[in-house]
Amino acid sequence: MKILITGGAGFIGGNFIHYMLNKYNDYSFVCLDALTYAGNMETIETLLNKVNFKFVKGNICDKDLVFNLFEKEQFDIVVNFAAESHVDRSIENPRIFLESNILGVQVLMDACLKYKVKRYHQVSTDEVYGDLPLERIDLFFTEDSPIKTSSPYSASKASADLLVLAYSKTFNLPMTISRCSNNYGPYHFPEKLIPLMINKALNNEQLPVYGNGSNVRDWLYVEDHCSAIDLIIHKGNIGEIYNIGGHNEKSNLDVVKIILKLLNKDESLISYVKDRPGHDLRYAIDPTKILRLGWEPKHNFETGIQETIKWNLEHDDWIRRVQSGEYLKWMERQYKW
Numbered sequence: 039m040k041i042l043i044t045g046g047a048g049f050i051g052g053n054f055i056h057y058m059l060n061k062y063n064d065y066s067f068v069c070l071d072a073l074t075y076a077g078n079m080e081t082i083e084t085l086l087n088k089v090n091f092k093f094v095k096g097n098i099c100d101k102d103l104v105f106n107l108f109e110k111e112q113f114d115i116v117v118n119f120a121a122e123s124h125v126d127r128s129i130e131n132p133r134i135f136l137e138s139n140i141l142g143v144q145v146l147m148d149a150c151l152k153y154k155v156k157r158y159h160q161v162s163t164d165e166v167y168g169d170l171p172l173e174r175i176d177l178f179f180t181e182d183s184p185i186k187t188s189s190p191y192s193a194s195k196a197s198a199d200l201l202v203l204a205y206s207k208t209f210n211l212p213m214t215i216s217r218c219s220n221n222y223g224p225y226h227f228p229e230k231l232i233p234l235m236i237n238k239a240l241n242n243e244q245l246p247v248y249g250n251g252s253n254v255r256d257w258l259y260v261e262d263h264c265s266a267i268d269l270i271i272h273k274g275n276i277g278e279i280y281n282i283g284g285h286n287e288k289s290n291l292d293v294v295k296i297i298l299k300l301l302n303k304d305e306s307l308i309s310y311v312k313d314r315p316g317h318d319l320r321y322a323i324d325p326t327k328i329l330r331l332g333w334e335p336k337h338n339f340e341t342g343i344q345e346t347i348k349w350n351l352e353h354d355d356w357i358r359r360v361q362s363g364e365y366l367k368w369m370e371r372q373y374k375w
């Protein structure tokens with residue numbers, strides 16, 4: 039089995055590569071990544087000497103490069119993590135989100151059709167469903183919830199999902215889609231909420247919380263997301279969408295307070311800042327369908343956050359190089375480019 043993993047130098051794709059290489063000795067893997075600011079070779083560097091793993095630097099929007107790669111490698115499965123993923127950046131500059139998150143998906147699917155790939159899996163997000171009212175804790179997103187996006191990021195991901203479904207119906211593309219809630223864990227880019235707060239707390243800096251911190255997210259430890267995708271690409275039904283979430287809903291303020299408590303820091307470090315425009319109130323996933331497929335998350339928020347803090351404490355070098363921008367020079371250092 040040969041699997042293409044796009045966006046594998048990023049947070050979740052990188053974790054997925056570690057997870058899959060660890061589990062399947064007899065598969066081979068190729069990672070295609072453009073190494074944008076969010077791609078970090080140091081996340082997957084220890085895997086580069088494995089005989090069944092190869093890294094290719096390139097953009098999923100580059101049709102010639104993608105088609106040549108598919109021709110050469112003859113993939114069985116494609117898992118697409120490559121995307122612009124930061125909501126705040128999509129508010130500043132939506133254009134690049136439309137290019138990578140929609141047009142790049144089209145290029146990958148065209149290549150899958152041409153080279154008869156057995157499965158295209160699109161990694162999507164629960165953000166395509168918009169938000170739920172804070173007070174209606176009885177409501178959850180199911181796979182049939184309407185698409186109702188709030189940010190250019192979620193609109194680009196929803197557009198991609200619709201395009202994938204259209205390719206399934208029009209061209210018989212063998213596809214699956216997963217829509218996961220917010221992830222956290224190892225190799226998380228330090229601009230995102232949880233690693234940002236851990237690192238600020240460790241440095242005794244102010245922890246900036248949007249608005250009054252009441253926005254609720256459904257947090258999933260990244261390894262559980264990886265095991266869900268592994269299950270879907272092997273056992274999921276072609277043409278289906280699967281929501282992934284572990285019922286770990288927490289308000290942003292609760293998350294920050296838990297981090298401060300675990301690090302023995304005072305809540306006076308919290309500072310409330312102006313809210314993000316269009317900030318979604320509550321995300322909550324109904325994972326019944328993927329649970330029925332046989333998925334079992336191994337972590338709840340309490341265990342996952344402790345693992346994450348431990349990882350951050352043990353990898354201050356990785357974090358420092360991301361914060362200083364040094365990680366961007368990896369290619370230069372390795373290959374003297």
Ligand SMILES: NC(=O)c1ccc[n+]([C@@H]2O[C@H](COP(=O)([O-])OP(=O)(O)OC[C@H]3O[C@@H](n4cnc5c(N)ncnc54)[C@H](O)[C@@H]3O)[C@@H](O)[C@H]2O)c1
Pocket residue numbers: 044045046047048049050051070071072073074075076077078096097098099118119120121122123124137138142161162163164195217218219220221222227
């Ligand atoms: N982070 C979350 O909580 C979360 C939750 C649900 C779904 N998702 C989805 O999971 C996927 C991965 O998210 P992440 O948090 O790991 O993102 P990330 O920003 O950490 O990583 C994205 C990776 O994709 C690469 N990339 C970006 N544009 C590319 C392009 N045009 N061609 C090739 N590579 C490109 C980047 O270099 C980077 O390595 C995304 O599709 C995202 O929408 C994320």
